[in-house]
């Protein structure tokens with residue numbers, strides 16, 4: 776069964792950031808699809824319930840350089856771009 780969670784990641788600035796997030800999350804087992812909204816600074820992830828949790832996904836985002844919260848929270852993070 777699949778679940779979908781949207782995370783807010785204020786450090787998303789451009790398509791390069793989106794690509795970095797796609798790479799980081801698609802590498803995780805259980806992640807089925809990743810949609811990055813650059814303008815909205817949001818990441819919507821569909822994942823297999825039982826294989827990965829929203830906390831795992833949030834941790835993966837943080838390791839990729841994009842501290843995130845789920846949509847009901849606010850996140851703070853440094854303003855740095857990862858488009859290199």
Ligand SMILES: [Cu+2]
Pocket residue numbers: 787788789790791792793856857858
């Ligand atoms: Cu960027």
